[in-house]
Amino acid sequence: MPDIPNIPWTALYWIDxxxxxxxxxxxxxxxxxxxxxxxxxxxxxxLVCVFPNMLLLPFSKSDVNMIVVGSDxxxxxxxxxxxxxxxxxxxxxxxxxxGLWRLKAGLGLRNAAYRTLNLLxxxxxxxxxxxxxxxxxxxxxxxxxxxxxxYYFSRSGFAFDLRGYTFxxxxxxxxxxxxxxxSINIGSHCLARYVDTxxxxxxxxxxxxxxxxxxxxxxxxxxxxxxxxLVCYLVMLRTRISLPRITGLGIVILVIAFYxxxxxxGDYDVGGFFDSLAxxxxxxxxxxxxxxxxxxxxxxxxxxxxxxxxxxALLSFMPRFSSQFRNTWxxxxxxxxxxxxxxxxxxxxxxxxxxxFFNFGVFGVIAVGLLVGIIVRRVDLDxxxxxxxxxxxxxxxxxxxxxxxxxxTVAITAGFSAFYVLAGMxxxxxxxxxxxxxxxxxxxxxx
Numbered sequence: 001m002p003d004i005p006n007i008p009w010t011a012l013y014w015i016d017x018x019x020x021x022x023x024x025x026x027x028x029x030x031x032x033x034x035x036x037x038x039x040x041x042x043x044x045x046x047l048v049c050v051f052p053n054m055l056l057l058p059f060s061k062s063d064v065n066m067i068v069v070g071s072d073x074x075x076x077x078x079x080x081x082x083x084x085x086x087x088x089x090x091x092x093x094x095x096x097x098x099g100l101w102r103l104k105a106g107l108g109l110r111n112a113a114y115r116t117l118n119l120l121x122x123x124x125x126x127x128x129x130x131x132x133x134x135x136x137x138x139x140x141x142x143x144x145x146x147x148x149x150x151y152y153f154s155r156s157g158f159a160f161d162l163r164g165y166t167f168x169x170x171x172x173x174x175x176x177x178x179x180x181x182x183s184i185n186i187g188s189h190c191l192a193r194y195v196d197t198x199x200x201x202x203x204x205x206x207x208x209x210x211x212x213x214x215x216x217x218x219x220x221x222x223x224x225x226x227x228x229x230l231v232c233y234l235v236m237l238r239t240r241i242s243l244p245r246i247t248g249l250g251i252v253i254l255v256i257a258f259y260x261x262x263x264x265x266g267d268y269d270v271g272g273f274f275d276s277l278a279x280x281x282x283x284x285x286x287x288x289x290x291x292x293x294x295x296x297x298x299x300x301x302x303x304x305x306x307x308x309x310x311x312x313a314l315l316s317f318m319p320r321f322s323s324q325f326r327n328t329w330x331x332x333x334x335x336x337x338x339x340x341x342x343x344x345x346x347x348x349x350x351x352x353x354x355x356x357f358f359n360f361g362v363f364g365v366i367a368v369g370l371l372v373g374i375i376v377r378r379v380d381l382d383x384x385x386x387x388x389x390x391x392x393x394x395x396x397x398x399x400x401x402x403x404x405x406x407x408x409t410v411a412i413t414a415g416f417s418a419f420y421v422l423a424g425m426x427x428x429x430x431x432x433x434x435x436x437x438x439x440x441x442x443x444x445x446x447x
Contacts, residue, residue: 036238040376064279098377102377184225188224195233309334309355
């Protein structure tokens, strides 16, 4: 896709405003007026497209970004119009995917897709069917966490950045990823079952797993445990919670997440943190999708990767350091190498459409957008159905949200190894349930 020449920034801003206005109208008509104050469809649109790309467009061209990108800023500003329109195409593709899921053409395709996508929710319900199996796996996760942390503390002293330590010691990274992904999945399933059953041992398991993950240094680990259940709970409340309260809750979560980032870096100064909060939000590396996409695009040789990063993702059961192919074509390695940075110490966020574009051009963007739209619409409809029936079922609603892992890893394959952990967890759960049934005493009724 060639650069789009001489597009005025004024025109770009008008396109941006119209796209944001479309999102606001959609939220009002399809969410607010239908009795919800929040739903998964609009949450995902906001997090994937609206906030990092549309709302932050003016800030992506600011000279303040030179603190991070240095002398590459001129190339980034030149690439931003092209990159913004690519992400806008992805946004339109997501909308089209959501429309396709709701379309009933009578060809049986939707039913076939539903059965295929139902595999993950079914396995999650299997995991949540037994409190004993959940608690057993939670205890196993805690043991694995503290074995790894004991090794980490013995080598580097007490700290909150195991993630940084694994970057310096790549052989330990697959172990840390396995344990963190396993803990996230078990913790979130414990929390979802607790909301329905109020079994306190499951809440304790969730909190203990959360405490261990704090030391792993990745704030996303904590978010993945709580955010899906929290959004489900807010959907269930419907009009019993106001939009300002939801906004305030979101701000509190955001502030805590940013502060944990400072703690990970060893900075505990609360006053200095609040002084730098606006910079972290608008110019930091947390929501820098559009800027980073343009950064890579400005140095890219315009030779498509032809799906190599997706093949690397399929091979993610292998440690990256053991495979030259993976060590060369992993998406994180490719994006940082293109801009001349060291992938062992630097990371970029080219958004949900960057990888699809660099592999297959606009066709990759459309394909990713359609798949994300189909999955998110399915999750949105499922959660509303399960949470508005009587009685509402948090477990069934949460089980459907596991499909969001599919859309996230297709859009950004860096976390694809989590799928293998998920598959292993489901297989281990099935074995545990089979063993439980073998040793469960049977009752015999005597007439």
